[in-house]
Amino acid sequence: MNRPLEAGLAVLGAAALVLVAWAAPWLKFVLTLALAKGIAVLGILLLLRAGQVSFGHAMFLATGAYTVAFLAPEMPEALLLLPLGALFGTALGLVVGLFVARYRDIFFGMLNLALSMVLYSLLEKLYALTKGTDGIRVAGLTFAGAQPAREIQEWIMFALALGLALGFGLLVRAYLGSPMGQALAGIKTRETRLEFMGVPARRVLLFAYVLSACMGGTAGALVAMTSRHVTPQLAYWTSSGELVFIAILGGAGSALGPFLGAVAFELVRVYAAAQVADAWQMILGGVLLAVILFAPGGVWGILAARFKARA
Amino acid sequence: MTHALTRRQAILGAATSGSLLFAGGNAGAQQKPAELKVGICTFLSGSASVFGVPAKQAAEMLFEEINKAGGIGGVPVRPYFVDEAPGTDHLVGEYRRLVQNEGVHIIFAAISSGSCLACTPLSDEMKKTTLLWDCGTQRIFEEGNHPYAFRTQGYGAPEVLAPLLYLLKHKPDFRSLAVINQDYAWGRDSWEMWKAGMDALKPGVRVVAELFPRLGATDYSTEVTRLLASRPDVILSTSWGGDLVTFVRQASERRLFERSTFVLPVAEASLQMLGRTMAAGHVIGARGDHWNNHPRPKDPARLAKFVADYRARFNEYPIYPCHHMAQAISAMQAGFAKAIAAKGGGWPNDEELANAFRGLTFDTPTSSITLREDGQGLEDQIVGLSTFTDRFPFAVPKDMVIFPAAMVSTPVGQKSVEWMKTLKPDILAQMPAAIAG
Amino acid sequence: MTAWFTDNGLLLGLALLDGLAYAALVFMVAVGLNLVFGVLRIVNVAHGSLFAIGAYTAASIGLFLAAHGLPPVASYGALLLAAVLVGAVLGPPIERLVLRRVYGHEDALQLLVTFALFMILEDVQKLVWGVQPVANDAPMKYLGTVDVPFGEDVIPFTAYQLFVLPGLAVLTLAGLAWFLRRTLTGRVIVAVTTDKEAAMAMGIDATRVTLLTFTFGAALAAFGGALASPTTSLVPGVGAQTIVLSFAVVATAGLGQIEGAAVSALLIGLGRSVAVYFAPEFEVVVPYIIMVAVLLVRPQGLFGVPETRRV
Numbered sequence A: 001m002n003r004p005l006e007a008g009l010a011v012l013g014a015a016a017l018v019l020v021a022w023a024a025p026w027l028k029f030v031l032t033l034a035l036a037k038g039i040a041v042l043g044i045l046l047l048l049r050a051g052q053v054s055f056g057h058a059m060f061l062a063t064g065a066y067t068v069a070f071l072a073p074e075m076p077e078a079l080l081l082l083p084l085g086a087l088f089g090t091a092l093g094l095v096v097g098l099f100v101a102r103y104r105d106i107f108f109g110m111l112n113l114a115l116s117m118v119l120y121s122l123l124e125k126l127y128a129l130t131k132g133t134d135g136i137r138v139a140g141l142t143f144a145g146a147q148p149a150r151e152i153q154e155w156i157m158f159a160l161a162l163g164l165a166l167g168f169g170l171l172v173r174a175y176l177g178s179p180m181g182q183a184l185a186g187i188k189t190r191e192t193r194l195e196f197m198g199v200p201a202r203r204v205l206l207f208a209y210v211l212s213a214c215m216g217g218t219a220g221a222l223v224a225m226t227s228r229h230v231t232p233q234l235a236y237w238t239s240s241g242e243l244v245f246i247a248i249l250g251g252a253g254s255a256l257g258p259f260l261g262a263v264a265f266e267l268v269r270v271y272a273a274a275q276v277a278d279a280w281q282m283i284l285g286g287v288l289l290a291v292i293l294f295a296p297g298g299v300w301g302i303l304a305a306r307f308k309a310r311a
Numbered sequence B: 001m002t003h004a005l006t007r008r009q010a011i012l013g014a015a016t017s018g019s020l021l022f023a024g025g026n027a028g029a030q031q032k033p034a035e036l037k038v039g040i041c042t043f044l045s046g047s048a049s050v051f052g053v054p055a056k057q058a059a060e061m062l063f064e065e066i067n068k069a070g071g072i073g074g075v076p077v078r079p080y081f082v083d084e085a086p087g088t089d090h091l092v093g094e095y096r097r098l099v100q101n102e103g104v105h106i107i108f109a110a111i112s113s114g115s116c117l118a119c120t121p122l123s124d125e126m127k128k129t130t131l132l133w134d135c136g137t138q139r140i141f142e143e144g145n146h147p148y149a150f151r152t153q154g155y156g157a158p159e160v161l162a163p164l165l166y167l168l169k170h171k172p173d174f175r176s177l178a179v180i181n182q183d184y185a186w187g188r189d190s191w192e193m194w195k196a197g198m199d200a201l202k203p204g205v206r207v208v209a210e211l212f213p214r215l216g217a218t219d220y221s222t223e224v225t226r227l228l229a230s231r232p233d234v235i236l237s238t239s240w241g242g243d244l245v246t247f248v249r250q251a252s253e254r255r256l257f258e259r260s261t262f263v264l265p266v267a268e269a270s271l272q273m274l275g276r277t278m279a280a281g282h283v284i285g286a287r288g289d290h291w292n293n294h295p296r297p298k299d300p301a302r303l304a305k306f307v308a309d310y311r312a313r314f315n316e317y318p319i320y321p322c323h324h325m326a327q328a329i330s331a332m333q334a335g336f337a338k339a340i341a342a343k344g345g346g347w348p349n350d351e352e353l354a355n356a357f358r359g360l361t362f363d364t365p366t367s368s369i370t371l372r373e374d375g376q377g378l379e380d381q382i383v384g385l386s387t388f389t390d391r392f393p394f395a396v397p398k399d400m401v402i403f404p405a406a407m408v409s410t411p412v413g414q415k416s417v418e419w420m421k422t423l424k425p426d427i428l429a430q431m432p433a434a435i436a437g
Numbered sequence C: 001m002t003a004w005f006t007d008n009g010l011l012l013g014l015a016l017l018d019g020l021a022y023a024a025l026v027f028m029v030a031v032g033l034n035l036v037f038g039v040l041r042i043v044n045v046a047h048g049s050l051f052a053i054g055a056y057t058a059a060s061i062g063l064f065l066a067a068h069g070l071p072p073v074a075s076y077g078a079l080l081l082a083a084v085l086v087g088a089v090l091g092p093p094i095e096r097l098v099l100r101r102v103y104g105h106e107d108a109l110q111l112l113v114t115f116a117l118f119m120i121l122e123d124v125q126k127l128v129w130g131v132q133p134v135a136n137d138a139p140m141k142y143l144g145t146v147d148v149p150f151g152e153d154v155i156p157f158t159a160y161q162l163f164v165l166p167g168l169a170v171l172t173l174a175g176l177a178w179f180l181r182r183t184l185t186g187r188v189i190v191a192v193t194t195d196k197e198a199a200m201a202m203g204i205d206a207t208r209v210t211l212l213t214f215t216f217g218a219a220l221a222a223f224g225g226a227l228a229s230p231t232t233s234l235v236p237g238v239g240a241q242t243i244v245l246s247f248a249v250v251a252t253a254g255l256g257q258i259e260g261a262a263v264s265a266l267l268i269g270l271g272r273s274v275a276v277y278f279a280p281e282f283e284v285v286v287p288y289i290i291m292v293a294v295l296l297v298r299p300q301g302l303f304g305v306p307e308t309r310r311v
Helices: A003-023 A025-049 A058-071 A078-100 A105-125 A150-177 A179-189 A191-196 A201-227 A237-250 A257-275 A280-294 A298-310 B002-024 B049-068 B088-102 B113-126 B156-170 B185-201 B221-230 B241-253 B268-277 B300-314 B320-342 B350-357 B416-421 B425-430 C002-040 C047-067 C074-102 C107-129 C138-143 C159-182 C184-194 C196-201 C206-231 C238-253 C258-278 C286-297
Strands: B036-042 B077-083 B106-108 B130-132 B149-151 B176-180 B206-211 B234-236 B261-264 B283-285 B361-363 B368-371 B381-387 B396-403 C145-150 C153-158
Touching: A003 A025, A003 A150, A003 A257, A003 A298, A025 A058, A025 A150, A025 A179, A025 A201, A025 A237, A025 A257, A025 B088, A058 A078, A058 A105, A058 A201, A058 A237, A078 A105, A078 A150, A078 A201, A105 A237, A105 C107, A105 C238, A105 C286, A150 A179, A150 A201, A179 A191, A179 A201, A191 A201, A201 B088, A237 A257, A237 A280, A237 A298, A237 C107, A237 C238, A257 A280, A257 A298, A280 C074, A280 C107, B036 B049, B036 B088, B049 B077, B049 B241, B049 B268, B049 B300, B049 B320, B077 B088, B088 B106, B088 B113, B106 B320, B113 B130, B113 B149, B113 B185, B130 B320, B156 B185, B156 B261, B156 B283, B156 B381, B156 B396, B156 B416, B156 B425, B176 B185, B176 B221, B185 B416, B185 B425, B206 B221, B221 B241, B221 C002, B221 C153, B221 C258, B241 B268, B268 B283, B268 B320, B320 B350, B320 B361, B320 B368, C002 C047, C002 C145, C002 C159, C002 C184, C002 C206, C002 C238, C002 C258, C047 C074, C047 C107, C047 C138, C047 C206, C047 C238, C074 C107, C074 C138, C074 C206, C107 C238, C138 C159, C138 C206, C145 C159, C153 C159, C159 C184, C159 C206, C159 C258, C184 C196, C184 C206, C196 C206, C206 C238, C238 C258, C238 C286, C258 C286
Parallel strands: B036 B077, B036 B106, B106 B130, B130 B149, B176 B206, B176 B234, B234 B261, B261 B283
Antiparallel strands: B283 B381, B361 B368, B381 B396, C145 C153
């Protein structure tokens, strides 16, 4: 499905991101966060393939982020914190997944929402542990033992995010192409038929859920290491809504969609917030409404259609 | 298409902002800039905006005044306002944007203690002089060294200790107390200090309720019921802004003010909005000495002009965040003047600017403030009892005590909570006499 | 246990009184959300914004009336007027122009459409009412306080909180039950809720029913907001908190269940205020814990009917 377009766009997009990050140091920060969020949205995409929408996925992102914030004072090594963030995200995903994989549609969404709000409330209320709404500042990090200057550290984080984005993108492509991935679409259309064929739907969904939680945890660790400050807001339901927003904005048709969506989202937000501080949310909402009503395939859908028309 | 467009715009934007950055950077010899850019973090939305917006108005008024008088060192000043309300993680991004994208020369941060705790380490990293213009948490300078950060007003320890001493003098026989503070750094830290000081100076007070409603909560009816039922002699609340207004309204409607003596160290900024709803006879503070009825201001003409100008323009009295903003601006003027003089008229780089602030003394309309070697400012505190006069349509203090900053501030190098634990009752004897007001 | 009750029984009684008023407010919002879901099969995220706009409108009308010298009792009229205004002005355009275009689409898209509306309406509030708190407590002050005996002591409660809120909630519940069971329009709505295809086959005009239901639901949300306005200061973000709480109520009750919403609103309202008394740290998390616990045992909610699986 549009293989050359996907590969070409991925290479082109990565190059463009590097160029922009080089030209404007501050946008490098914004783009690193966008790439990190894109990884989390990639997880949302998997569930969307199964027709399920999680309105609480920010809980995994927050888990990864708080893992980094909690452990950094004792163990400042970024290259260990990153996999640990992913690991804790995955572990929570497994526990929650065993429970929510039994539910479908609106109940699936609502349960995810409720569980993420439980996490949010705990992060907000257990002040002695989490410093409440103020959040925790992430202590100084080391990279392979070295403590690089700020400028270099920003580049390392950007490179890590870009590398992981490409890696997870390829992984998700391969997974969606595999029988396990194909079965996800079966859950969306006719789940019972899937089970008649002997495929355990619950296990298929659970696997996708845990994988998406792992990506959420990774994204959270990246966000924490980039912004160097974590707050409970990361787990609030509107943050989860944003992730689903980005998935639809980018388009669910390709593993590139989440990253197209995340970059577009962050740039619209940044420029809208700078221009009209009081109405940036309205602009984002308008964009989302327009995409759903007039271009349900998202940014990826628009690009793919243009490519096809030309070819 | 959308995407291609945004990316093209982004690159265009990047190119311009990149060049801006190079122009505003601090590399090499310092050229006098075309304008002095000041990043200001304040609440522009949410319930705390009742603090943030008046402070922003005061800043705009004073910046205009400065520019009319020829700017700072001949350079016009320009504010860049940033909203604290969307949260700490958003604010650290905005701080980076101000430094890396807008190329600001100095930053004022912030109202919330949470914001300040997040921004000060950034000032170390980005080597950008940052004036903590309103937040109160004592942890900033007690838990770390921040060579680029300075607080141009008082802070938690004196702002808690002064009302505590006042209460001990005014109502020495109270036996039970309840606390209701906002659930974030300031609410928690101020209670920890109060508790340490109270246990040292008056052991055995029973704490009947410790309530920490969410910052920005809008309904306190359950909390008010609980306070009514537990009948404490004293209710302490260091809450501020819209939260305090809502709480006082709901408490006064249900006659809680008749049952308990309130201690409200941050009341000043909410009294105008409360008007006659505020009850008389309760302990009120202003996080400093800037009351409208200050009994003996250092520069009465300057105080009168500031209040009159502000009232003429915004049709309300300035509240203490306006004074804190004015203090930060006075400090900025004095700091730049000192740095420029030290360089023989040349424009200071980031490090030279920061050095100028250490030990700096600057005048405020009500007194003068010195920045200690750790960066903390020493500001006097006035505490009194709420009363109504013919002069103001809202409560003001009477029986005011002016606490000298040095008496109620934690000595450099000590931690406030530990210091409070070592207080001895004889500190009450040092308290200046009350002024009727 | 008995000893605990002799010590805390009276306090528990106070907590129940506080919880009742809170439950009444939550019920008003949740019941509208549930009604709309029953007919449209859409979980309306923007329902919280309608609540907030209703609250702001009521406060503004009340303040306007007071400024023109009308007695405080007139502000009770303002509460009702606000609900009717918001329902009539915002309800039909949202249903006609936006929601109608996504009926039958994926859950994810339907949820996101209302999320987009939520984002837009949040900023509309800021543009119209500004960011400073708006408060009009005239309706609450007008009725004064009532002393509730508490051992040898008395506790003043506002009559508004003690009688008006619970009273209006019971009235709304009874009125709604009567409307749905005894009037033709009500029965048509119930018919569409139970089986849309069958109802349409019987010649029911589903287009009209959805429009009517949504407008009515919007008015209920606004009425909830109007009733909440005298007891609080209105600030941006009120809608986001309210909607996520009503989600919990609705999911606990079972989707589409009107009486169920009353029971679960009580459960959640009382649970929260008991928490403020005995475990204030867990105040925020209680509603979600109740929801998760209920869904663990009864996946379709307390009163929900399990859906038959499609083949």
